[in-house]
Amino acid sequence: MMLGEGVVVVGRDVDGPGVRLDDLQLSRVHFRVVYDGRAERHRVGDAGSRNGTFVDGSRIESAILRPGMVLRAGETVFVYADEDPMERIRDRLARVASSDLTVLVTGETGTGKERVARTIHEQSGRSGPFVAVNCAALPRELLGAELFGHTRGAFSGAKGARLGLFQSAGGGTLLLDEIGDLPHDLQPVLLRVLQEGVLRPLGSDAEVRVDVRVIAATHRDLTLAVESELFRGDLYARIAQAVVHLPPLRERSAEVIALLRELAEHAPGTELRLTADAAEALVRYDWPFNVRELQSLVRAFVATEGGAVLGLPYLAEHHPELVEGFRDGTAEPDETRPGAPRTTEPRDRAAMERLLARHGGNVSAAAAELGKPRALLYRWLRRVGLDPERFR
Numbered sequence: 001m002m003l004g005e006g007v008v009v010v011g012r013d014v015d016g017p018g019v020r021l022d023d024l025q026l027s028r029v030h031f032r033v034v035y036d037g038r039a040e041r042h043r044v045g046d047a048g049s050r051n052g053t054f055v056d057g058s059r060i061e062s063a064i065l066r067p068g069m070v071l072r073a074g075e076t077v078f079v080y081a082d083e084d085p086m087e088r089i090r091d092r093l094a095r096v097a098s099s100d101l102t103v104l105v106t107g108e109t110g111t112g113k114e115r116v117a118r119t120i121h122e123q124s125g126r127s128g129p130f131v132a133v134n135c136a137a138l139p140r141e142l143l144g145a146e147l148f149g150h151t152r153g154a155f156s157g158a159k160g161a162r163l164g165l166f167q168s169a170g171g172g173t174l175l176l177d178e179i180g181d182l183p184h185d186l187q188p189v190l191l192r193v194l195q196e197g198v199l200r201p202l203g204s205d206a207e208v209r210v211d212v213r214v215i216a217a218t219h220r221d222l223t224l225a226v227e228s229e230l231f232r233g234d235l236y237a238r239i240a241q242a243v244v245h246l247p248p249l250r251e252r253s254a255e256v257i258a259l260l261r262e263l264a265e266h267a268p269g270t271e272l273r274l275t276a277d278a279a280e281a282l283v284r285y286d287w288p289f290n291v292r293e294l295q296s297l298v299r300a301f302v303a304t305e306g307g308a309v310l311g312l313p314y315l316a317e318h319h320p321e322l323v324e325g326f327r328d329g330t331a332e333p334d335e336t337r338p339g340a341p342r343t344t345e346p347r348d349r350a351a352m353e354r355l356l357a358r359h360g361g362n363v364s365a366a367a368a369e370l371g372k373p374r375a376l377l378y379r380w381l382r383r384v385g386l387d388p389e390r391f392r
Helices: 085-097 113-124 140-148 184-196 222-227 233-239 253-264 276-284 290-305 312-318 349-358 363-370 374-384
Strands: 008-011 031-036 041-046 053-055 058-060 062-064 070-073 076-079 103-106 130-134 173-177 213-218 242-245
Touching: 041 053, 070 276, 076 253, 076 276, 085 113, 085 242, 103 113, 113 130, 113 173, 113 213, 140 184, 184 233, 222 233, 253 276, 253 290, 276 312, 290 312, 349 363, 349 374, 363 374
Parallel strands: 103 213, 103 242, 130 173, 173 213
Antiparallel strands: 008 031, 031 041, 041 062, 053 058, 053 070, 070 076
């Protein structure tokens, strides 16, 4: 639901304008959301409900909402977000797909960079295939031959000529995943292929013209690699004509359930059902391994449980890290309410910076110092706008 500056009333049988939900655990009028001009944020207030309103696992009377907070009423789970970061990314993908720009996709490991590259290819209108190679997965001495091809006898073991991936992807798209691991001696060769559209297979004197759209991807900060002379600046400028940055899944909690259902659809005939408790645990988890971790959970559940309902007992048995801190009272108290308990945890930006600096950006270690779940610390960091990567 979209929130403006008016009042939004949510319940099972709301009179007048509001949001009506078919949830028997809800009261007729369960909670209200209003815009708090002083805080410049939305505030949720329980409307005397029978079963209570919860924010990040704690029952509240009134609380200021901040991005990433999880609101639970009855069997219904909401995630509060200022904006949908993926909507901006989808708009950008649509624009760059129709161009001939070389695209650099950045983001943490497991955020879905190959999925984004496939989307660009599918929307580009190119008739050739989509081909992907992980530059970190192949031995250095084989990567050049894999990319650019080779003639018979070009090196020991080359018993016949072979087309490289650039030629195999002719008319289509080639994804160079983990390009930050590309050996330094291959970087000028790649730069020439990108600039001139020609390559020379290993062992050949003849040049071959290629028509390939190149997308590069990396979890590394290539600007730092350029500064340390591990990556050529001219190659970086050529591959980063358009940059698409994928935020980690912990910053896209509003997307988790929809993404989970989408991943389940790849199993024929599977419609994933889950309980409200499981949904709340999933959206409150910080997903350190991002979409890849969610995908592994879905695949394992579908393969072993079939059409069963995904519930908290399954998560507790097979993924106990997901239920750590579930409904443990880790929500921030609303300190603007008279009589609200005060807290000594360091939630202001300066204190958070000192905490991360002490642990070199290791969120797990920082959370252990506080005796708090890692997911809670990530929520605090989001609210003050801090990225742990800055301190590593």
